[in-house]
Amino acid sequence: MSTQQTRPTAEAARGAVQAAVRHVVPDADFDDVDDDTPSRGEFELDSLDFLGFAETLATLTAVPIAEADYPRLVTMATCVGFLTGAGDGS
Amino acid sequence: MRETIARLMARSKREIPHYYLTTTVDLSAALAWMRERNADLPISARLVPAALLLRATAVATARHPALNGFWVDETFRPGGGVHLGLAISLRRGGLVAPAIHDADRLSVIETLAAMRDLVVRARAGRLRGSEMADPTLTVTNLGEQGVESVYGVIYPPQVALVGFGRVVERPWSVDGLLGVRPVTTLTLAADHRATDGFTGGRYLATIDDLLQHPEEL
Numbered sequence: 658m659s660t661q662q663t664r665p666t667a668e669a670a671r672g673a674v675q676a677a678v679r680h681v682v683p684d685a686d687f688d689d690v691d692d693d694t695p696s697r698g699e700f701e702l703d704s705l706d707f708l709g710f711a712e713t714l715a716t717l718t719a720v721p722i723a724e725a726d727y728p729r730l731v732t733m734a735t736c737v738g739f740l741t742g743a744g745d746g747s
Numbered sequence: 748m749r750e751t752i753a754r755l756m757a758r759s760k761r762e763i764p765h766y767y768l769t770t771t772v773d774l775s776a777a778l779a780w781m782r783e784r785n786a787d788l789p790i791s792a793r794l795v796p797a798a799l800l801l802r803a804t805a806v807a808t809a810r811h812p813a814l815n816g817f818w819v820d821e822t823f824r825p826g827g828g829v830h831l832g833l834a835i836s837l838r839r840g841g842l843v844a845p846a847i848h849d850a851d852r853l854s855v856i857e858t859l860a861a862m863r864d865l866v867v868r869a870r871a872g873r874l875r876g877s878e879m880a881d882p883t884l885t886v887t888n889l890g891e892q893g894v895e896s897v898y899g900v901i902y903p904p905q906v907a908l909v910g911f912g913r914v915v916e917r918p919w920s921v922d923g924l925l926g927v928r929p930v931t932t933l934t935l936a937a938d939h940r941a942t943d944g945f946t947g948g949r950y951l952a953t954i955d956d957l958l959q960h961p962e963e964l
Contacts, residue, residue, distance in 0.1 A: 682838065701838065703891040704795040705866050712790040724785045724793060 665718050670740035674733055677713040681706045692734040714740075748841040759903045763818075764939040767898050768947045772955045774914060775928045780961040797888050798859035800911050800931070802964045804886055805829050805850035805858070807953040813942050814935075814950055815883045817904040823941045832882025832902065833862060834889070835869045843869050844885045844902060845878035855964050890914065896932035906938035907947075909954075 665673065674696075678685045682700045690699055702710060711730060715722045720740050722730070729739040737743075777799050785793040808815045808829045816826040829851040832844035847853070847861045868874055884905055889897040890913035897910035912932035919928040933954060937947045957964060 698893075701836075701892070703866075703888075704797050705863050708790065708793065708795060708863075715790055722790060724782060 662720070664720065664742045665740055667737050667741050670718065670737045671733065673714055673717040673740065674736045676717060677710045678702075680713040681709045687733075690733070692737075693732050695731050696733070696736075697731070748837075752842060755903060756900050759900050763901050763903060763906075765901060765936050766939045766944055766947065767934065767936050768944060768951055769896060769898075769932060769934045770951050770955060771917075771930050772933050772958055773919060773928050773930055774958060777958045777961040778914075778929055792856075794855060794859055796914060797891070797911075798855055798862060799958065799961060799964060800888065801831065801833070801847075801850065801862065801886060802853070802855045802858045803954050803957040804909055805831055805847075805853070806957055806964070807950055808884055809851035810953055811946065811950040813946050814907040814937060816906060816941075817883070818906050818938055818941050819904050823906065826881075826883030828883070830881050830883045832885035832905070833865055834885060834887035835866055836892075837870060843874065843879070844882060844887075845869060845874045846882040848878075848881075884909065887911070890931060896934055898934055899936045901936055901938055906941040907950075908936045910934040910936070 675687055678696060678700055681702065685700050696702065697707060711722050711727065714730070718740050726739060730736050774796065778796065781794050781796065781799060808831070812825055813823070815829055817824045828849050830846040830848050831850040832846050834842060834844045836842055845865055847858070847865060850858065850861070853861060865878070882902070882905065885899070885902045885908045887897055887899050887908065887910045890911050893913055895915060896912040899908035899910050901908045910933070914929050914931050916927050917930045918925055919930065933951055935947050935951055
């Protein structure tokens, strides 16, 4: 089922998430944002913003993001977990 | 910007005798269709529910022209096309509602592209004068920010405003069987000088009906 692909490191994944948020919210400030804070609420992302975020994230990391994966892109922690493949059981 | 909004909204509440209607719309058919369609597509080509809601509103508005236009000099003037105003909140505060021109002639895909383009340009301060000037009916999708329903204030001289609340899972009965379905609260604020509740009710029923047949949108 799972195809072999290069996963980003946790650090690279974190950087990509920040870059993808900044793609839609250029002045997003992550300094006071907890890893477990939902990004959509924190950065006021509507569904169109989220689409732009997911699109950028997929491009930056080369990790394919299916629509069914959207619920895993909620917080910094869940995004990094998804992108690095943590919890995939492979 | 705050002053402009204050002036317009005060005028709206002072001059427009609003009436409000609301109905709950089952979105399971629309969302199932959307998910199936999105499954094989790259993110850039995927739809979001907001595009379906806006598309259904555009088609319904074309079918109910009494709600599409302006109240000027004590009379209703029909809009010269379905130019849907899209309420967009700006990150630094404030609100704009520029028009998607001839929205009833756009496919669902084109509707989404138009929404994305408008949101990006609205937030970058690059809207055209015509987009700001001529919406014939405004749509607000405040549900994206979490509220379950929105009873809007009409943007004068328009005569109607449509609101969509958050999509929530609710117990729902179909043919006597209870299930859990995604639903949204659809509301209409309309100018009673231009239309009566009967017209507004038929309009909301049309939007609901369209959303039950997403493949035809």
